[in-house]
Amino acid sequence: MKRLVRSAALAVCLLATALSGAAQTASTAPKTLRYAFPIAETGFDPAVISDLYSITVVSGILEAPLEFAFLERPVRLRPNTAAAMPEVSADYRTFTFRIKPGIYFADDPAFKGKKRELVAEDYVYSIKRFYDPRWRAGRLYRLESNKILGLSELRARALKERKPFDYDTPVEGLRALDRYTFQVKLAEPAPRFVYNFAEASLTGAVAREVVEFYGDRVGDHPVGTGPFKLGAWKRSSSIELDRNPGYRTVLYDEQAPEGDARLQAIAREFKGRRLPLVDRVKISIIEEPQPRWLSFLNVEQDVAEQVPAEFANVAFPNNELAPNLAKRGVLMLRYAKADVSYTYFAMENPVVGGYTPDKVALRRAIALAVDVEREIRLVRGGQGIPAQSMVGPEVQGYDPAFKSESSEYDPARANALLDMFGYVDRDGDGWREQPDGSPLVLEYATQPDQLSRKLNELWKKSMDAIGIRIVFKPAKWPEQLKASRAGKLMMWGVAWSAELPDGDTFLALGYGPNKGQSNHPRFDLPAYNALYEKQARLPDGPERREAMDAAKKLLVAYAPYKPTVHRIWTDLAYPWVLGYSRNIFVREFWKYVDLDPEAQARRGS
Structure with missing residues (x-):
C-alpha cells in the first residue's frame, strides 16, 4: 500500500514538474500562431501575385497608406502610414496623401546597413511597378481602370519601343510633392478609388533599392514597414512570419459594434497594447481537407480557418458547435465571405466561346444543367448560398433580393x-455533336484535391444528363x-x-480591357464595358445601383460565367x-490576436 502511495506521489510530482517545465518553456518561447492554407503561395512580389494566399502573406509585411478598422461594422477606412485621411477633390479626381515621418522599412542587406525611412516617393515607385511590362502584373486593371494620368501612356511607350520602363519619367497623375506627400490625379471621377489605398498588396510600399538588389527574385525577399517580416520559408510547404523588431509603436485601439458583448470585452481588454500581439505566425500548406482537419484536431494548428466543407457536419452539425469541441473550449x-465560386467559359475558345445565339445557348444550357443546391448540400456541407450573380455579399452593389437564371436547375430546359440550336446526337452514340457535326467535348481545368x-x-453527372461529354484536366493551382x-x-x-x-x-471580371488579368474568360462586350465604366464614375446611390444591376443581367444573359455559390466560412479557434x-x-x-502560451503548451504546442 505504501509503495502505491509513493508511486502516486511520484507521478503527481513528475506531472507537476512537467507542467512547470512546459509553462517555463512557454513563457520564454516566441508566441507562435499556427494555422494552414489550403492552397500554396505563388510568391510575395505585390506586382506579380494575384492569388488570395500570397496576397494574405504580403498584407502582413507591406503597408498601404490606409487600412480598415478591424472590429468596426460597417467597415470604415482610417489612416495607417498616412498622417490623416487623404484630401479628395470635389470631382473625385485628385487624391493627396501625407505620410507620417519616422516610419522605417525592416532591415535588409539591400539598405547596406542603413536605416531606411518610408517616404512619399516609395508609394509613387510601388504603384508604377504595376505598369512596368517586365512584371506582367495580373492586377494592373485595378489601377489602370481608374485612368491615372500619364501612366498607361508610359507603359504603352515601353511596350512599343521595347525598352525598360522609365521610372524616372514624371507623370502628371502620380508624383511626390515633397518628402512625405504624394498626389494621384485621374482622367475621370472615381468616387471609390481611395479604397485601393487600404490594400497592402496593391498600394503597399516597396523600396526601390530592394527591387534593384534582388531583381527577378524580389518575390522571394519581400521587405516592408509592416508588423511582420518573412522568416523561414519552404515553398509550397510552410511560411513563417516573424515580428518585425523595427515596427513602429502602434497600439490596439478598436471600437466594437454595439450589441456584441464578446468583441466589446476584447476591445476593452486589449486597448493600449502594442501590436502585433504575437511574435510569429507559422502557416502550413495542407491542400487535402482531411489532413488539414486532423491537424487542427491534433492541436498542430491553433486556428482552423474555413473548416473544410467535408467536415462541416462533424464540426458543427446544424451549424451548432459539436459537443466534443465545445468541451475543449473551442470558439x-x-x-x-465577399466572394463567388464559379466556372468560366473561355470566350475565344472555338467550342464554348463566342457571342452568336448558338454559342450563348450552349453556355446557358450547360449552366442550367448544374444543380447548385445539390452542390451546396452534398459537396459544401451546407456552407453557402446560391449565387444569383457574379457580385458577392458584403459589398456595395450586392442585392439579396436580386434573382436570376444563374441559380436555376432545369435540365429539361437545357x-x-x-436541341433548338442544333447540338444533337447525329451518329447515335449517345453524345451530342456541334451544329456542324464536329465533336462536342468540354475540357474542364481542375485541381487534384478532394473538393475539386x-x-x-x-x-460529370450534370453533363451526362444532357448528353455532353466532359473531360477533366487536373493540375496544381x-x-x-x-x-x-x-x-x-x-x-x-x-x-x-x-x-x-x-x-x-466583381464586375471587373467581365470588363473587356481586363482580359488576361481579372477577366480570365476574356469576355468583351461593348454594352457591358459601357455599363462598367458608367457605374465606376458614379457615386453610390440609385443611379449606380441601376447600372450595376444592368451589368449583372448582361453577364447572366451572355453567360461567360456560371456563378454557383457565395461561400459561408466557419473558423474554429482553441481557447x-x-x-x-x-x-x-x-x-x-494575426496582429490583432494574442496567445496564452502556457495553455497552448499544455494542450500540445
Whole structure:
C-alpha cells in the first residue's frame, strides 16, 4: 500500500514538474500562431501575385497608406502610414496623401546597413511597378481602370519601343510633392478609388533599392514597414512570419459594434497594447481537407480557418458547435465571405466561346444543367448560398433580393435549348455533336484535391444528363493560373474574393480591357464595358445601383460565367487564441490576436 502511495506521489510530482517545465518553456518561447492554407503561395512580389494566399502573406509585411478598422461594422477606412485621411477633390479626381515621418522599412542587406525611412516617393515607385511590362502584373486593371494620368501612356511607350520602363519619367497623375506627400490625379471621377489605398498588396510600399538588389527574385525577399517580416520559408510547404523588431509603436485601439458583448470585452481588454500581439505566425500548406482537419484536431494548428466543407457536419452539425469541441473550449466564428465560386467559359475558345445565339445557348444550357443546391448540400456541407450573380455579399452593389437564371436547375430546359440550336446526337452514340457535326467535348481545368474531385463528379453527372461529354484536366493551382492568364483553358472552376467592400471588383471580371488579368474568360462586350465604366464614375446611390444591376443581367444573359455559390466560412479557434475575430477586408488578422502560451503548451504546442 505504501509503495502505491509513493508511486502516486511520484507521478503527481513528475506531472507537476512537467507542467512547470512546459509553462517555463512557454513563457520564454516566441508566441507562435499556427494555422494552414489550403492552397500554396505563388510568391510575395505585390506586382506579380494575384492569388488570395500570397496576397494574405504580403498584407502582413507591406503597408498601404490606409487600412480598415478591424472590429468596426460597417467597415470604415482610417489612416495607417498616412498622417490623416487623404484630401479628395470635389470631382473625385485628385487624391493627396501625407505620410507620417519616422516610419522605417525592416532591415535588409539591400539598405547596406542603413536605416531606411518610408517616404512619399516609395508609394509613387510601388504603384508604377504595376505598369512596368517586365512584371506582367495580373492586377494592373485595378489601377489602370481608374485612368491615372500619364501612366498607361508610359507603359504603352515601353511596350512599343521595347525598352525598360522609365521610372524616372514624371507623370502628371502620380508624383511626390515633397518628402512625405504624394498626389494621384485621374482622367475621370472615381468616387471609390481611395479604397485601393487600404490594400497592402496593391498600394503597399516597396523600396526601390530592394527591387534593384534582388531583381527577378524580389518575390522571394519581400521587405516592408509592416508588423511582420518573412522568416523561414519552404515553398509550397510552410511560411513563417516573424515580428518585425523595427515596427513602429502602434497600439490596439478598436471600437466594437454595439450589441456584441464578446468583441466589446476584447476591445476593452486589449486597448493600449502594442501590436502585433504575437511574435510569429507559422502557416502550413495542407491542400487535402482531411489532413488539414486532423491537424487542427491534433492541436498542430491553433486556428482552423474555413473548416473544410467535408467536415462541416462533424464540426458543427446544424451549424451548432459539436459537443466534443465545445468541451475543449473551442470558439466557433461563422461569417459570410465577399466572394463567388464559379466556372468560366473561355470566350475565344472555338467550342464554348463566342457571342452568336448558338454559342450563348450552349453556355446557358450547360449552366442550367448544374444543380447548385445539390452542390451546396452534398459537396459544401451546407456552407453557402446560391449565387444569383457574379457580385458577392458584403459589398456595395450586392442585392439579396436580386434573382436570376444563374441559380436555376432545369435540365429539361437545357436539353430543349441544345436541341433548338442544333447540338444533337447525329451518329447515335449517345453524345451530342456541334451544329456542324464536329465533336462536342468540354475540357474542364481542375485541381487534384478532394473538393475539386467531388465537384468534378457533380459536373460529370450534370453533363451526362444532357448528353455532353466532359473531360477533366487536373493540375496544381499555379500551373492552372498561368495557363488561364494565357487564355489556354476552355473552362475552369475557381472562386473570387473581394479585397474591398465594393461590387466593382466583381464586375471587373467581365470588363473587356481586363482580359488576361481579372477577366480570365476574356469576355468583351461593348454594352457591358459601357455599363462598367458608367457605374465606376458614379457615386453610390440609385443611379449606380441601376447600372450595376444592368451589368449583372448582361453577364447572366451572355453567360461567360456560371456563378454557383457565395461561400459561408466557419473558423474554429482553441481557447488559448485570445481576441480572435475576423474582418473579411483585413487579411493580416494575426496582429490583432494574442496567445496564452502556457495553455497552448499544455494542450500540445
